[in-house]
Amino acid sequence: MRVVICGGGVIGACTALFLARRGIEVIVVERTEVAAAASGKAGGFLARDWCAGTPLDALARRSFALHAQLAGDIPGDWGYRPMTVYSGFVAPDGDARQALPSKLRWLADGVVIAQRIGTHETTAIVHPRKFTSSVMDAALALGAQLRRGRITAIPRAADGATARGVEVEGSVIEADAVVIAMGPWSLLAAQWASLPAVYGQRSPSIVYDTGTDVPADALFLEHEDNGNAVSIEVFPRADGSTHVTALSDIAPLPLDPAAVTPDEDAIVRLQAMSERLSSLFDPARIIARQACFRPVTQDGLPLIGKVSQSEGLYVATGHNVWGILNAPATGEALAQLIADGAAQIDLSPFDPARLAPLDPSLLQTR
Ligand SMILES: Cc1cc2nc3c(=O)[nH]c(=O)nc-3n(C[C@H](O)[C@H](O)[C@H](O)COP(=O)(O)OP(=O)(O)OC[C@H]3O[C@@H](n4cnc5c(N)ncnc54)[C@H](O)[C@@H]3O)c2cc1C
Structure with missing residues (x-):
């Protein structure tokens, strides 16, 4: 059996690995390079039970466990590490004082930590680009192939459906x-197929070279920006980089993934917010000012499963803010679905047929 995977992001890479582990011939076709888009520019934050009470819960729990397993199973160093997470806020006038625990004293006056919201048992982080590349390399080592190219159609057999x-x-x-x-x-x-719409939601991020100056705790902080409350997320990673993200906007998705650029105004505002958090977020330490598009569906849940009115056609996308977390369980489930006809995890909440297909005449591809 031969399976072609369209796209070499974290979802394509994990699907390739779990298929290759079953001895299935896999070809990944990637237009730009592995992890060229959101999978290379995300924070990489993982949480075991932050999807509790939602249809994503089982997928997230399985995936969180698989991330820990993969860190021991396949070669490569993508900085997998459990971490503590705190929430809080930045006082608008900056004069709030709090006796911070010593490991949080790198934060500026005015940053108030309200509570611990994740522990080493429930939250972790990976470097998303290194994770995606290592997973792809592990699939290649098992015989998968990676080809650079742009998918331009999905041709059908004589029955018109397959x-x-x-x-x-x-x-x-x-x-x-x-x-x-x-x-x-x-x-x-x-x-090319009966599929619901997938939208791209753009988010900017700045990556700082903080070395060992910033301890390994993630922060989710409420911050005032132009009179609006926004949430700013800080993810220190094992390689000494710290990923800071906030703000998102609706922008047209460039047809070429390599043409994604951040909104300059959003970067300026994000940089100012970061500098308010700590003097360690010094412009001289900036490694990357970037943006990426999260894949989002109409109901906020991913599309994972067989495409209706087609045979041999599957989709796995729309993972929104949890694509790095949920990639391993998505890849595992798809490999089971393709090879065995059914996945162990219940994929019915993610059935692409739950949403109306997009009218292809609405697509502007020029
Ligand atoms: C700022 C930011 C922070 C985030 N932080 C986190 C986080 O901390 N934790 C978490 O779990 N998730 C996070 N996410 C979400 C996560 O990044 C995404 O859900 C995930 O990367 C989506 O992966 P993907 O493989 O579906 O898509 P992508 O990464 O977009 O990959 C799609 C691939 O398809 C390729 N492609 C496109 N068109 C074609 C074509 N015609 N032919 C061949 N190839 C093609 C592209 O080049 C690309 O490599 C974050 C997202 C953003 C934007």
């Missing part, structure tokens, strides 16, 4: 099954 592979800029790669995992660009697949 996907017979993918078209990559004019040439066809034949396959028994195809997985669409192109993040927000999965929207384009609505031209």
Whole structure:
């Protein structure tokens, strides 16, 4: 059996690994490079039970466990580490004083820590680009192939329903099954199959080189920006980089993933907010000013499963803010679905058929 995976983000890479572990022939087709988009620019934060009470709970718990297993199972160093998480706020006038515990004294006056919201048992972090690349490398080591190219169509067999592979800029790669995992660009697949809309929600982030100066605790802080309360998230990672993100906007998704750029105004505001948090967020320490598009669906839940009115066609996208967390269990479940006909985890909340398909005439691809 041969499976072609469209997209080399974290979802494509994890699906490739779990399929390759079953001895299935896998070809990943990636337009730009592995982890070129959100999977390379995310925070990398993982939480075991922050989806409790939602349809994502079982997927998130399984995935959290798989992240810990993968850290021991496959080669590579992507900085997997359990972490503590605190929430709090930044006092608008900056004069609030709090006797912070010693490990939080790197924070400026005016930052108030309200409570601990994650522990080493419930929260962790990875470097998302290094994680995605290591998972892809592990799949390649098991025989998977990675080809650079742009998927331009999903050709059908004579019955008109069965996907017979993918078209990559004019040439066809034949396959028994195809997985669409192109993040927000999965929207384009609505031209080729009956699929609901996937939107891209843009978020800026700044990455600082903080070395060992910032301890390994994540922060979720309420901050006032132009009179509005916004949440700013701080993720120190094992490689000495600290990822800071806040603010998101609706912007047109560039057709080329390599053409994604941040909104300059959003970066300026995010930089000012970061400097309010700590003098360690010094502009001289900035490694990256970037943005990425989270894949989002109409009801906020991912699309994971078989595409209706098609045979041999599957989709895995729309993971929104939890794509790094939920990638391993998504890949595992898809591999089970493709190879065994059913996944161990209940995928019914993520059935693509729950949402109306997008009218392809609404797509502007130029
Ligand atoms: C600022 C920010 C912070 C985040 N932080 C976290 C976090 O802390 N924890 C967490 O769990 N999640 C986080 N996320 C969400 C997470 O990054 C995404 O949900 C996840 O990366 C989506 O992965 P993906 O593989 O579906 O898509 P993508 O990463 O977008 O990958 C899609 C791939 O498809 C390729 N592609 C596109 N079109 C084609 C084509 N025609 N042919 C071939 N290839 C194509 C692209 O080049 C790309 O490599 C964050 C997101 C953002 C924006």
